Amino acid sequence: MNTFIELLVGGISAGAVYALVALGFVVIFKATEVVNFAHASLLLVGGFVIAKMHPVVGFWAALLLGVAGAAALGALIEFVVIRRANVAVHSVLAIVTIGVDLILVTELTRQLGTEVLALGDPWGSDVLQLGSVNIPVTRIAALIAATIVITAFLLAFKYTSWGVAMRASAEDSETAALMGVRRGRVSMGAWAVAGALAAVAALFMCVFPTPGLDRNVTAVAMKAFPAAILGGLDSTGGALAGGFIIGITEALVGGYQEELSFLGRGLGDVAPFLVMVIVLLIRPAGLFGTKELARV
Amino acid sequence: MSKIITVLWWVLVAAGVVIAPFYLDGIWLQDGLFAMAAAIGAIGLNLLTGATGQLSMGHAFFLAVGAFGYVYFASVPEDGGHGLGGLGLPTPLAAVLAVLLSGVAGGVFSPIAGRLKGAYLGIATLALIFIGHFVMSNATPVTGGHNGRPVPPMELFGFAFTDTPEPLVIAGVPFGALERLWFLGVALLVGAGLFARGVLRGRPGRAMNTIRDHEIAAGVMGVPVTRYRAGVFVLSSMYGGLAGVLIALVFRQTVPDYFGLILALSYLAMIIIGGLGSVAGAVVGAFFVSMLPSLFTRYSDALPLVAPTGQEGVGAAEAAQILYGLAVVVVVLFLPGGLFGLFTRLRLRLTRRTAPASPAKHALIPTPETRN
Numbered sequence: 001m002n003t004f005i006e007l008l009v010g011g012i013s014a015g016a017v018y019a020l021v022a023l024g025f026v027v028i029f030k031a032t033e034v035v036n037f038a039h040a041s042l043l044l045v046g047g048f049v050i051a052k053m054h055p056v057v058g059f060w061a062a063l064l065l066g067v068a069g070a071a072a073l074g075a076l077i078e079f080v081v082i083r084r085a086n087v088a089v090h091s092v093l094a095i096v097t098i099g100v101d102l103i104l105v106t107e108l109t110r111q112l113g114t115e116v117l118a119l120g121d122p123w124g125s126d127v128l129q130l131g132s133v134n135i136p137v138t139r140i141a142a143l144i145a146a147t148i149v150i151t152a153f154l155l156a157f158k159y160t161s162w163g164v165a166m167r168a169s170a171e172d173s174e175t176a177a178l179m180g181v182r183r184g185r186v187s188m189g190a191w192a193v194a195g196a197l198a199a200v201a202a203l204f205m206c207v208f209p210t211p212g213l214d215r216n217v218t219a220v221a222m223k224a225f226p227a228a229i230l231g232g233l234d235s236t237g238g239a240l241a242g243g244f245i246i247g248i249t250e251a252l253v254g255g256y257q258e259e260l261s262f263l264g265r266g267l268g269d270v271a272p273f274l275v276m277v278i279v280l281l282i283r284p285a286g287l288f289g290t291k292e293l294a295r296v
Numbered sequence: 297m298s299k300i301i302t303v304l305w306w307v308l309v310a311a312g313v314v315i316a317p318f319y320l321d322g323i324w325l326q327d328g329l330f331a332m333a334a335a336i337g338a339i340g341l342n343l344l345t346g347a348t349g350q351l352s353m354g355h356a357f358f359l360a361v362g363a364f365g366y367v368y369f370a371s372v373p374e375d376g377g378h379g380l381g382g383l384g385l386p387t388p389l390a391a392v393l394a395v396l397l398s399g400v401a402g403g404v405f406s407p408i409a410g411r412l413k414g415a416y417l418g419i420a421t422l423a424l425i426f427i428g429h430f431v432m433s434n435a436t437p438v439t440g441g442h443n444g445r446p447v448p449p450m451e452l453f454g455f456a457f458t459d460t461p462e463p464l465v466i467a468g469v470p471f472g473a474l475e476r477l478w479f480l481g482v483a484l485l486v487g488a489g490l491f492a493r494g495v496l497r498g499r500p501g502r503a504m505n506t507i508r509d510h511e512i513a514a515g516v517m518g519v520p521v522t523r524y525r526a527g528v529f530v531l532s533s534m535y536g537g538l539a540g541v542l543i544a545l546v547f548r549q550t551v552p553d554y555f556g557l558i559l560a561l562s563y564l565a566m567i568i569i570g571g572l573g574s575v576a577g578a579v580v581g582a583f584f585v586s587m588l589p590s591l592f593t594r595y596s597d598a599l600p601l602v603a604p605t606g607q608e609g610v611g612a613a614e615a616a617q618i619l620y621g622l623a624v625v626v627v628v629l630f631l632p633g634g635l636f637g638l639f640t641r642l643r644l645r646l647t648r649r650t651a652p653a654s655p656a657k658h659a660l661i662p663t664p665e666t667r668n
Contacts, residue, residue: 035415085628091351091414092628095568098561099624106617222422222557229419264434273423277408280420284411 005133007255008248013139013204015247016146020201021224022231022239023150024194029233030170031190034082038097039198040221041104046070046199047119047206047213048108054120062120067199073104074195078188109215117206117213125208142204149200150240153193157236162189170234223250226276232289241287246272298647313482317475325474326546327590332481333542335582336488338566339575340535343492345564346572347501348528349508350409350417354424355563358398358533360432360555362540363447365394367550368438370448380445381437387450391541398537402530410526413511425557432552444551447544449473450480457545474546481542485579488535492575495531504528505573562586562620569623571634580636584623589616 021043028036050066057065077100085096126137157163169176169186177183198221205220206213227246231238253260254268285291317325341355369390371382385393402409408420432439439445450457457476495501506514507521515521544550562585570581592612627634633641 035418037418081625081629091345091349091418092568092572094351094415094418095345095564096625096628098564099568099621099628102561102565102621102624103618106614106621110611110614222426225419225422229416233416264430266430266433270426270430273426277420277423277427280408280412284408284416 002133003255006135007251009133009135009143010139010255011248011251012244013143013146013247014251015244016143016150017201017204017243018224018227018246019240019243020146020149020197021221022228022243023153023236024197025224025228026231026233026236026239027166027190027197028194029228030236031166032078032082032187033093034097035091035094035233036097036194037094038077038101038104039194039224040218041101041108042070042074042195043198043202043205043221044105044108044218045073046195047202047217048111048117050119050199050203051117051206051213059120059122063199063203066203067196070195070199070202071192072195074191074193074198075188078191082187082191083184105218109218112213112215115214116211119203119206119213121203121207123207136208138204138207138209142207145200145204149197153197154236162186166190223272226272230276230279230286232286234290235286235288238286238288245275249275317471317478322472322474323590325478327587329474329477329481329546330543331583331586332485333539333546334563334566334586335485335579336542337536337539338563338570338578338582339488339492340532340539341563342567342570342573342575342578343495343504343535344528344532346567346574346577347496347508348504348525349414350525350529351415351564352421352529352532353418353557353560353564354405354421354428355532355536356555356557356560357421357424357428358401358536359540359543359559360428360552361398361401361533362394362537363544363550363555364432364439364540365397365537366390366541366544367445367447369393371445372448380440387448388452391450394541395534395537398540399530399534401537402533403526405533406526406529409529410522413525422557425555425560429552429556432555439550439552442552444549447548447550449548450477450545452480473548477542477545480545484538484542488538489575489579492535496573496575500524508573565620565624567634569620569627569634571636574636577634577636580639581634584635585620588620589613592616592619 021039024042025036025039028034028039046066046069048066049069050062053062053065056062077097081096081100082093085093121138121141123137123141128135128137128140157166165176165181165186166189168179169181169183173183176186201221201224202213202217205217223246224243227242228239229242230245231240231242249271250268253271257265257268260267279287283289316328320328337355337359341352344350344352366387368381369383369385370387371380372384373380373382383390405421405424409417412420433442455476457480458473496504503514503519503524506517506519507524511521540555547554566581566585567578568581569584570579571577589612592615631638
């Protein structure tokens with residue numbers, strides 16, 4: 001039972017982090033209809049800046065720099081590539097982001113080499129004991145931070161003029177443009193927000209119990225894709241639900257690996273993808289995604 | 297007039313292909329063979345992504361199914377407790393079965409491949425890469441686990457594609473496995489290319505393009521959209537399987553880690569760089585992307601910005617990867633139709649047709665939005 005609670009808390013916390021990434025993914029999709037395969041590299045950039053800057057300026061300033069850096073990179077990708085690509089088939093835009101991802105990930109993993117960088121977070125490897133249940137402090141910090149960031153995002157999405165502009169152009173971008181919404185600014189803002197969310201997620205993906213920032217972080221970030229799609233690519237609520245489903249599934253399957261060993265080794269890593277395939281079989285648009293309907 | 301030039305052009309290409317193994321080193325032949333295998337795979341992916349507009353990031357999975365399927369069907373089972381299994385079938389039969397097996401694997405995925413579209417399918421097929429890796433590292437009796445397993449050489453009507461037994465010498469050049477496989481690769485590539493061209497130019501190709509350009513219009517015109525999507529997915533998986541068989545034959549050892557996400561992404565890069573929706577585009581892109589790393593490795597001393605192997609700086613493999621990432625971005629921004637589209641436009645300008653130079657036939661022309 002204790003193991004179960006520990007795994008569940010770990011899973012919820014990891015799920016919150018996946019939800020952050022998936023949320024950024026969904027925001028970009030809503031604003032620009034681009035499926036952003038470069039998301040993993042945004043995450044890697046955020047983590048990299050934090051890891052490189054924290055010995056110089058301290059952890060909190062480095063965190064701010066990392067968030068700012070990833071946001072700036074997101075905005076830059078939108079400005080330099082996405083805005084200028086004149087294609088109507090949106091899967092081509094998705095492939096462009098794959099090109100961007102190839103460039104960024106290759107360069108960053110080259111910089112990283114075989115190093116494992118610490119992020120200098122203040123929580124270290126402390127463990128909180130509640131009765132007989134041991135929970136790393138970082139997991140709780142991740143949960144709290146993700147909750148705060150997600151709440152702030154959802155409030156901004158609902159009440160600020162940026163959020164209204166964003167939702168308006170997601171609903172009908174031409175009408176929104178006619179109403180005076182500046183589409184360029186909206187989509188650039190979406191990419192920047194996604195970058196910032198990814199940087200925060202990067203922090204919590206690389207702290208204890210994981211050893212630190214290394215070249216495998218992008219593989220971890222890949223699991224946010226199923227989170228986004230199983231919730232429904234155009235649904236912010238879906239991204240949250242998807243994140244938690246993926247996080248908890250992965251933690252439980254990974255934790256009970258011994259009992260599940262007849263299914264083979266490394267099941268925890270594929271479980272998110274299996275869940276996604278099953279969900280897509282039943283609901284092709286994801287759990288909360290809007291079904292595409294067309295009037296002829 | 298232009299017809300004669302086209303014929304001459306093809307004769308020249310054919311002569312070059314036949315002469316190549318007599319002059320090229322083994323290492324170039326190997327690269328060429330990999331490029332041919334990649335071209336077959338890329339043609340298949342281009343049918344799916346370029347012509348039908350369905351993004352697939354799982355193409356490497358079908359290559360893996362083809363490669364391991366061939367190895368398993370053709371290998372003679374080993375004795376002992378942890379021996380590798382196999383069926384010991386004749387190798388041509390094993391190759392055909394491996395391609396069919398890839399098609400079956402694609403068919404199993406078709407409930408998803410038929411119903412999802414575009415980038416959604418891209419993420420869904422991402423699952424295939426990870427699931428495939430999981431299966432490959434666990435199904436040790438079939439795949440040999442992490443280290444892979446050796447590939448039995450192909451034997452066609454008593455003619456073995458190996459270095460042994462007898463050294464076959466033609467015009468003073470010893471014909472080893474690579475030289476022999478070269479011709480097999482050429483034959484397979486030509487066959488695959490012609491078949492795909494037939495598909496694209498005929499009724500199915502037109503249906504596929506309509507699905508890409510306007511799904512609803514396609515449905516109204518009587519194209520069974522779901523069935524077509526699933527069918528193209530199966531066809532493209534079979535192309536992937538054939539490419540996998542050829543890669544296995546050239547490598548002589550199949551390793552699960554090779555068939556990962558990077559490989560799948562490089563296939564997407566191939567079709568974008570070469571040109572979406574055409575056979576020639578896929579072939580051009582495949583040669584560009586698969587020759588680039590080895591060109592960089594061999595000439596790293598002469599190239600600026602590329603560090604020689606074992607030194608600080610951007611290595612050859614990394615430089616190649618960055619360059620083809622960049623090429624993808626540049627092609628989409630500035631070269632609609634890819635390298636092949638560029639080539640067509642240049643030729644049109646050179647021949648000075650009276651008609652104004654129109655964009656390539658399969659260029660990414662903006663289409664009406666599919667909103668209601």
